[in-house]
Amino acid sequence: MELYREQGFDRTTAAEIAARAGVNERTFFRHFPDKREVLFDGEADLRAALTQAVAEAPAPLQPLDTLLWAFRKAGRILEDNRPFSEPRLAVIAVTPALRERELAKHASLIEAVAEALRQRDVPDRLAGLAAQTGWAAFHHAAQAWIDDPARSLDAHLSRAFDDLRALSGTAQEAKYAARAD
Amino acid sequence: MELYREQGFDRTTAAEIAARAGVNERTFFRHFPDKREVLFDGEADLRAALTQAVAEAPAPLQPLDTLLWAFRKAGRILEDNRPFSEPRLAVIAVTPALRERELAKHASLIEAVAEALRQRDVPDRLAGLAAQTGWAAFHHAAQAWIDDPARSLDAHLSRAFDDLRALSGTAQEAKYAARAD
DNA sequence: TAAGTAATGTCAGTCACTGGCGTCAAGTAG
DNA sequence: CTACTTGACGCCAGTGACTGACATTACTTA
Incomplete structure (x- = not known):
């Protein structure tokens, strides 16, 4: 670093x-298998936390709600690691080669999350889609949290998942969700 | 190749x-800037087709419907190129380095789509999320279409976007969508 | 303490990629 | 038609990421 x-x-x-x-x-x-991998060492922790959180989520939750619950829980890792991850993300952001690797890591995490959802009897086809969609919201929330640390990560998460729901809703709902910040 | x-x-x-x-x-x-890039040459065409399709979509459509419309339209490029893209995808699938590059290309396309959505006055925060979400559905559909060419790409697209909507719906809707194949 | 095992150092080699430079072909202006 | 520019290509040398083979050292454990 x-x-x-x-x-x-x-x-x-x-x-x-x-x-x-x-x-x-x-x-x-x-x-380290290569120069880039140095910056992605903690990934295993996050994966473990995420899959475990998905597994432990209350049973009656919908796929997306399960993910929101899991991301909230695993988010604490991010909050604790903020001093480390902030410069790390800065380096990644300006290096295309590292951004590529980051995307690959995310894809791998998404797949792990999808698998965890399947273990909860989320239908096969929906699991992959839910994992990707939920991750997108999580990622947006995390990004917003980096840019605006005043709000809690949880608050950003709630907003991102609301946005997600608004996307599948009607025009009015979507515009409403956009107006309320 | x-x-x-x-x-x-x-x-x-x-x-x-x-x-x-x-x-x-x-x-x-x-x-070519590097060895990998050889396999991602047609990307500019797809990007142009996608952004143009998003721009041309009927005005009153919701973000996700806009994307479905655009993906249907741009999907013809895929259908026409299937003989080329099939071996290409096979090579990519078994090579981690190429999968990384593919993810980077997708991210870049997603960003272009998000920008096209913003041009349509989709609220800023929603645009990125919609692009990623819609792309996830598109990608799932394309994958399913590769595995099962019997159905049309359009059919796979419809199903994927239905799944997407089901995710944000109630438990009953989700299970219903999963049961119907 | 001795044998065994895991971690590290050393060395040589392959290969992706880059900068510098000379050559040659195709315009283009005069 | 000629001089001049421009652009694509070949050639050469160099850097740096990795890898395999083997020697050496540090650490365990009987």
């Missing part, structure tokens, strides 16, 4: 990172 | 591709 922030991702070599960490370059590549 | 299909993406070098095309390796990299 230090190096990536100082000189940018593209201009820091794997050898530099290894040196800064006090190890050999070869050793670096034994810990 | 020949080489990627014969020996896989990872095991074909840029030099081989260049040789097969009868040019120098350096020339290859002057035409």
Whole structure:
């Protein structure tokens, strides 16, 4: 992170990172499959938290409500990690190669969430769609929360999921949801 | 494509591709920024078709209906290109590096669609969410269409968007939508 | 403490990609 | 028709991400 922030991702070599960490370059590549992966280490935690939260959600909830519940719960990880994830996201945002990897990670998380939904007897076809849709809302909320930390992540989540529902509703509902911030 | 299909993406070098095309390796990299990009050349066409279709959609439509309309229209490009895109997708599917790039392309298309929606006065916050959500449905439909070409792409699209609506509906609606295939 | 195992260092090699430079072909102005 | 520009291509050398093979060191455990 230090190096990536100082000189940018593209201009820091794997050898530099290894040196800064006090190890050999070869050793670096034994810990991380590639240069990008360094920034996506906590992903396993988030995945575990998410799938577990989906599994633990109250039984009678609808797919999207299940996801909202799960995202609220897993969101605490984000809130706790904000000091770390903020510079991290800044680096990712300005590096196309890292954005690609981020999207791949998200896709993998979405698939895990979809699978967790299927375990809850959400119909197969709906599970994938619900996971992607819910994730989109989650992602929007997280982005809004980064830009505007004054509100809680939960508040941003509620709004994003309301927007989602408004999308499938009537014109009036959609416009209403848009007007109320 | 020949080489990627014969020996896989990872095991074909840029030099081989260049040789097969009868040019120098350096020339290859002057035409494509990198090895992956070769498989994503038609993207500009799809983007143009999509944004134009969104712009041309009947005025009174809701965001998601606008997208359904646009995807139907742009879907013809897919139908016409099926012989090309089928082996292409097969190669992408088995190569993580290519899947990453595909996700990046999709993200870029989604952003273009979102922008097209904003041009139609879809509220800012809703546009991004609608684009991602609609794209998810489109993608599911396209995938289903690849797996089951018996039905038309339009039919798959209708079903996917119905699923989408069912997600925001009541439990009964969702289960009903799932039962009807 | 000795044997075994896992982590690290060293070295050489492959390959994607880049900058610099010379060549050659196709205009284009005069 | 000629001089001049422009653009596509080939050639060469270099950087840097990774990888495999093997030696070495650190750590466990009997």
